[in-house]
Amino acid sequence: MITKEILQIRSDIENNLRKMLARAVMVTELDVFALPCGCSGITVNVRGLELDDIEVFEEQMLSFFKDVASRLEVPSSFIFARLIPGSSVVAAINWRVLCDRCYPEFATASGKMPRPDIYIMHFERRGEKGDGKKR
Numbered sequence: 001m002i003t004k005e006i007l008q009i010r011s012d013i014e015n016n017l018r019k020m021l022a023r024a025v026m027v028t029e030l031d032v033f034a035l036p037c038g039c040s041g042i043t044v045n046v047r048g049l050e051l052d053d054i055e056v057f058e059e060q061m062l063s064f065f066k067d068v069a070s071r072l073e074v075p076s077s078f079i080f081a082r083l084i085p086g087s088s089v090v091a092a093i094n095w096r097v098l099c100d101r102c103y104p105e106f107a108t109a110s111g112k113m114p115r116p117d118i119y120i121m122h123f124e125r126r127g128e129k130g131d132g133k134k135r
Contacts, residue, residue, distance in 0.1 A: 006030060009071060013044055016064050020057055025049050032072065038099030042074050043092050051088040051119060054081055062121050069095045077124040078106065085117050
């Protein structure tokens with residue numbers, strides 16, 4: 001993956017969100033990460049996105065986010081919004097491949113908000129085929 005592709009994908013995410021919401025949304029940063037625990041994935045830091053936006057446009061966003069994950073060659077098995085604690089402001093959208101240590105934390109949780117700072121858009125349990133379960 002080269003810098004030019006990452007820049008284009010960052011721009012595509014920003015433009016898609018702006019078009020969908022009909023207002024200014026900024027994608028301030030697109031990161032590909034690998035954590036010491038073994039988790040890896042993509043983080044998109046955003047400004048101007050609220051939890052209400054995700055709840056209303058979740059189906060359309062999820063379809064687009066799965067496409068983005070595919071373009072970056074990251075499995076789309078876990079997609080979530082990270083909220084600023086105590087608010088409905090979305091700080092980032094994350095695509096994460098969970099390590100064996102972190103997977104059980106989310107696999108045993110229930111609901112879309114297992115923690116006050118996370119809104120789960122898509123979670124595919126291991127061993128599922130196809131679209132998996134949305135939670």
